[in-house]
Amino acid sequence: MEFRTVVEVDAPGFQIEPLESILFVGSCFADKIGRRFEEERFPVTVNPFGVMYNPASILHTVQRCDAAPRIAFFTLGTNHVYRLKETGEIVDNCQKRPQRLFQEEELTIDQCVDYLSQAAEALHRRCPDVRIVLTVSPIRYAKYGYHGSQLSKATLQLAAHQLTKEKPFVSYFPAYEIVLDELRDYRFYQPDMLHPSDQAVEYIWQRFVEAYFSPRAKHFLQEWKPIKEALGHRPFHPESDTYRQFMEKTRQQEADLLARYQSEQRI
Template sequence: MKLTTEVALKKTSYPIDYDSKVVCLGSCFAEHISGKLEDFKFRVSCNPFGILFHPEAILNVVKKAVNGEDFTADDVFHFNEKWHSFFSHSRLSRNSSAEIIAALHSAKKELTESVENTSHVIITFGTSFIYRHIATGQGVANCHRRPQEQFEKQLTPLVELQELLRELISSFEKLQPGVKLIFTISPVRHIKDGIVENQRSKAHLIAALHSVLNEKSGMHTYFPSYELMMDELRDYRYYDRDLIHPSALAVDVIWEKFKLNFISEAVFEDMVKVEKLQKSLAHRSTETKGEAYDKLKAYQYKFKEELVKKYPFMRF
């Protein structure tokens, strides 16, 4: 008996392995995937500018990296006793103008160096609604709680999204010509926009992405995390208490689908070893000496030595 409508998935021709370097950018779901990769000791960098929901917000910071543009005093502002930037999430907000400009430069440096040395970039879009700052015309990464009347909320038209995506892909390819891009739509529904508006927003993203990816040679791919959540995991047990965000179980299920289709089977055995070692190291034994304690330490040392010898970049 089938209890779910399964989403068909196709294995990538360019899987991630332990030789890969991965960059994750975009919505909070990018951080879920990044966290899973980090747990298994893959080399990954995630969201130097903080969480970014809209393709234009991601493109704005990627263009800074591609063009080597510096951030200046014009890119920051003071509000509610903090300094902020429309280029970044509030995670980068600081107590002084100098501090936030330094934080923005550091984020740009991390993004540039990460992408220049990466093999894969995983990009998660959250919405095609953007808030545009009326005074400057900039599509902002975050409103930073400034008054609503200072912004115009816009649903980005399909044609504009396609152009943004083409420019985004081109920008990544300039920084790293051989990069493999994996696009996905966040399974988090933005219901503060309204249920109908959320569906319109996601539909624009999905249509634009598939249209642009169809123009490419197959180097860049799509992972259907939104579709998995909406169909295979449509039961409310897969949602968090707010009934919007995926639960930990849902993230685990989507991660498993990602793993089977985007990570090389050649490293599955080593991933199991990493997981076992991580669980062992996280275990807090009541004993600090004795035969059982010595056996545990010997077991941990053996696995650690074996993995670090094979993958010198791993740290436990």
């Protein structure tokens, strides 16, 4: 018997190659997944101007940075925005200023689509081959109330769905659905019962690799794994010559592996 429902991940129509440069913009969930790519030695840019929770702030980051990647991730956290009353602009960070200076608003589905569309088109102009992956963060926002949090997520899901229909270079990865519908258990959350646990993030990573990575990229991960584990080894005598020689050998293996895949990318 099967005691869970497995969320199907649609084929995205492209594959991520080894050591691809990738841009991550969005909620703290983008930080977690982006850092995982970084651990696997992908040259990533992760939230260069800080965590961005809503579609308007994601657009602001894309406009401010000059990245032109072939792969970009937009991780949507909320449709709630804060507008500075004095200027009317949506701010990305309140910078601990008094709450009375801001007006909280909820973006509509169409507004979310518009901001995300502008961000997607900006990257498309820089790199016509760009592929953008949308995700909705599985992090629950208790401050809205749980019904309010679900409404916010539903707005983002509808906006993401609409954008994938309008732009063939945009796809959707169901991170939210995997946590809520497939894992569906508080043991996959951190102690605050709001943020996914490291185990949940690892499972989402595995599901993503299965669907989005090319065979060469998967092979790279296999070759990199023992070197990564060796680099993370914590010895009893880190000052010993034996350990120093071990680390020098391991770092050389890392350099050789990266150089080989980088040279293959240029061919």
